Amino acid sequence: MRHPARWRSPRGWPLRTRIVAIIITLLTILGLAVGTTAYVFLHDRLYNEVDAKLDRTSDPFRGKSTLPGGFGPSREPDRSAPFGGQEPGSITVYFVDGAFDAGGKVNTVQDANGNPDTEYEALSDKDIAELKAVAVGDKTTVSLDGEGSFRATATVEPDGAIRVTALSLSTVNSTLLRVALVTGGAVLIAIGVAGWAGAFIVRRTLAPLDRVAATATRVSELKLDRGEVKLAQRVPESDTDPRTEVGQVGAALNQMLDHVGNALEARHASEMQVRQFVADASHELRTPLAAIRGYAELSRRSRAPISDEISHVLNRVESEAKRMTLLVEDLLLLARLDAGRPLAHDPVDLTMLVVDTVSDAHAAGPRHYWQLDLPEEPVIVYGDGARLHQVLANLLANARTHTPEGTAVTVAVTTMPNAAVIHVIDSGPGIPAELQPHIFERFARGDSSRSRAAGSTGLGLSIVHAVVTAHRGKVSVQSEPGRTVFSVLLPYDAPQPAVPPAEQQFAQPAQLAR
Numbered sequence: 001m002r003h004p005a006r007w008r009s010p011r012g013w014p015l016r017t018r019i020v021a022i023i024i025t026l027l028t029i030l031g032l033a034v035g036t037t038a039y040v041f042l043h044d045r046l047y048n049e050v051d052a053k054l055d056r057t058s059d060p061f062r063g064k065s066t067l068p069g070g071f072g073p074s075r076e077p078d079r080s081a082p083f084g085g086q087e088p089g090s091i092t093v094y095f096v097d098g099a100f101d102a103g104g105k106v107n108t109v110q111d112a113n114g115n116p117d118t119e120y121e122a123l124s125d126k127d128i129a130e131l132k133a134v135a136v137g138d139k140t141t142v143s144l145d146g147e148g149s150f151r152a153t154a155t156v157e158p159d160g161a162i163r164v165t166a167l168s169l170s171t172v173n174s175t176l177l178r179v180a181l182v183t184g185g186a187v188l189i190a191i192g193v194a195g196w197a198g199a200f201i202v203r204r205t206l207a208p209l210d211r212v213a214a215t216a217t218r219v220s221e222l223k224l225d226r227g228e229v230k231l232a233q234r235v236p237e238s239d240t241d242p243r244t245e246v247g248q249v250g251a252a253l254n255q256m257l258d259h260v261g262n263a264l265e266a267r268h269a270s271e272m273q274v275r276q277f278v279a280d281a282s283h284e285l286r287t288p289l290a291a292i293r294g295y296a297e298l299s300r301r302s303r304a305p306i307s308d309e310i311s312h313v314l315n316r317v318e319s320e321a322k323r324m325t326l327l328v329e330d331l332l333l334l335a336r337l338d339a340g341r342p343l344a345h346d347p348v349d350l351t352m353l354v355v356d357t358v359s360d361a362h363a364a365g366p367r368h369y370w371q372l373d374l375p376e377e378p379v380i381v382y383g384d385g386a387r388l389h390q391v392l393a394n395l396l397a398n399a400r401t402h403t404p405e406g407t408a409v410t411v412a413v414t415t416m417p418n419a420a421v422i423h424v425i426d427s428g429p430g431i432p433a434e435l436q437p438h439i440f441e442r443f444a445r446g447d448s449s450r451s452r453a454a455g456s457t458g459l460g461l462s463i464v465h466a467v468v469t470a471h472r473g474k475v476s477v478q479s480e481p482g483r484t485v486f487s488v489l490l491p492y493d494a495p496q497p498a499v500p501p502a503e504q505q506f507a508q509p510a511q512l513a514r
Contacts, residue, residue: 015209016202023198024191031187035180042179046172050151051139057090058155058165079161082106082118091150091166093123093131094157100128101161105147123147131164142166149173208239208246212253219257231261292321343470344384350420350490351378353389354411361396367405373412379420381490387467388490394460395424395486403428416489419473424486431479439477440465464488 013021079094079102086092086106093103104120123131127144134140136154143149150166157163218233235254241247296318299306306314351374362370381388392411399409403426412423431439442462468475473490 016199016206019202020195020198024195027191027194028187031190035183035187038183039176039180043176046175047151050167050169050172051153054139054151054153054165054167057087057167058153058163079103082120086118087167088118089168091123091131091144091147091152091164092120093128093164095132095162095164096160098132100132103163131166134164136162141169206246208244208250211236211239212246212250215250216253231257231264233257290325292317296321343387345382346385347380348383348385348388349378349380350388350413350422351375353385353392354413354422357389357392357396358411360393361400361409364397365400365405368400368403369406369408371408371410373410375413375415379413379415381420381471381492383471383490384467388471391464391467391488392422392424394464395488398460398486399424399426399428399484418493419489419491422488422490424488426484427482428484430481430484431477433479436477436479440475 082092088106088108091103091105094101102120104122106118107121109119124145127147130142130144131152134142134152134154136156139151139153141149142152147168149169151169152164152166154162154164212235215233215235219231222231222233234257235250239247240251240254242251296314299314354372354374358370358372361368396409396411399407403409408427410423410425412425414421414423440461442459465475468488468490471490473488475486475488477487478485
């Protein structure tokens with residue numbers, strides 16, 4: 001995966017990368033500053049030495065009254081050949097009245113007797129023009145074609161001629177180039193070694209911070225929303241030294257985990273009290289509700305005449321008693337699932353289960369359009385047939401209750417390599433997006449946009465979720481206006497002997513729902 005925005009700005013770099021980058025940047029600036037200073041100092045020193053040598057070469061007879069060869073001040077000097085002591089490779093040219101007179105590049109030769117001697121090598125017109133431009137008394141650097149760089153100066157001869165003397169800078173430039181290369185290489189090597197060493201040191205230094213981050217990551221992966229949670233993860237004591245910045249972070253994280261752990265324990269204790277209360281209350285209410293229904297039914301069957309008003313009241317009492325009985329049964333079922341009661345694990349034919357539940361739903365809602373989409377072969381899963389029947393019945397009742405008459409409801413069964421999937425699809429108005437995350441929570445209610453011809457306890461879909469989860473399956477919903485799909489995935493293999501613990505099933509009551 002590419003992260004162009006992250007690497008475009010240093011603000012997105014990891015801390016160790018930024019520290020190493022800062023170290024390398026500082027060392028680079030320091031190396032450039034030191035190298036440049038050394039180069040400039042050496043450059044000035046070498047050029048000063050060349051200039052001093054140039055002074056000596058341009059005026060070799062300073063303080064003498066005669067010229068070499070016996071020429072005195074009144075005699076004309078011989079400019080056809082280099083005078084004694086001129087350095088081979090240097091250049092001497094003479095200009096008389098602004099025109100080139102004699103001179104050239106000094107070369108070493110042998111005379112007729114085999115002794116070393118010097119002579120001038122002719123220069124090109126372009127090189128002579130470059131040398132002619134040198135001002136008297138100035139020292140300047142000139143570049144001659146095919147000859148390289150020279151340091152040149154011009155002096156006035158006693159006879160009025162202008163002599164330009166130039167010394168080659170090849171040795172100086174070669175020395176400066178070698179120094180620059182050596183310095184640059186040394187700086188690069190130093191930066192590389194410092195970067196590697198800095199990365200190693202920074203990694204070792206920030207290792208406690210990595211351990212703190214790893215502890216926080218492990219805690220973040222725990223499921224803290226329900227059930228009993230043991231926050232056993234803590235930052236090692238060696239990383240909680242308050243004298244260091246990382247130790248302060250580690251100590252603060254441990255303190256926070258202690259507070260969170262205490263809060264989770266208090267929440268779990270309260271949660272278990274609520275579950276126990278629901279289970280006890282549901283169990284205790286079954287007997288009085290059964291008695292109320294029995295007395296109401298007995299009163300209606302009495303031979304003694306009763307008024308129409310009393311008969312209506314008794315009918316309503318019996319109806320509400322039945323409704324409360326259903327609510328209590330749902331609560332008791334959820335309490336039993338929370339307690340981890342064993343489920344049956346018998347072969348269940350999902351195709352026949354779908355046919356039976358759809359037939360019941362058609363009888364309860366004849367004005368809906370019910371459809372089946374079943375495979376040709378039976379689909380067998382292992383589980384509790386009665387509970388799975390209740391799952392499908394709740395989903396169909398949900399579709400019938402919350403969609404208008406004439407809505408098409410399709411129940412399809414598909415197969416996967418390791419599981420079977422039941423889809424309940426309706427063409428109703430859909431579920432609002434903000435309610436979908438809470439749709440399987442207990443007592444979830446909402447004034448939905450779907451029509452509601454009958455009331456709802458808010459427990460039907462929570463029972464679906466609890467039973468499917470007990471079968472190690474999954475239930476999900478996808479909804480938009482005109483299409484709502486509830487999908488129930490059930491593995492083929494037999495479920496565990498008991499459902500998961502209560503803390504994996506219980507969800508806090510919600511204020512909003514379908």
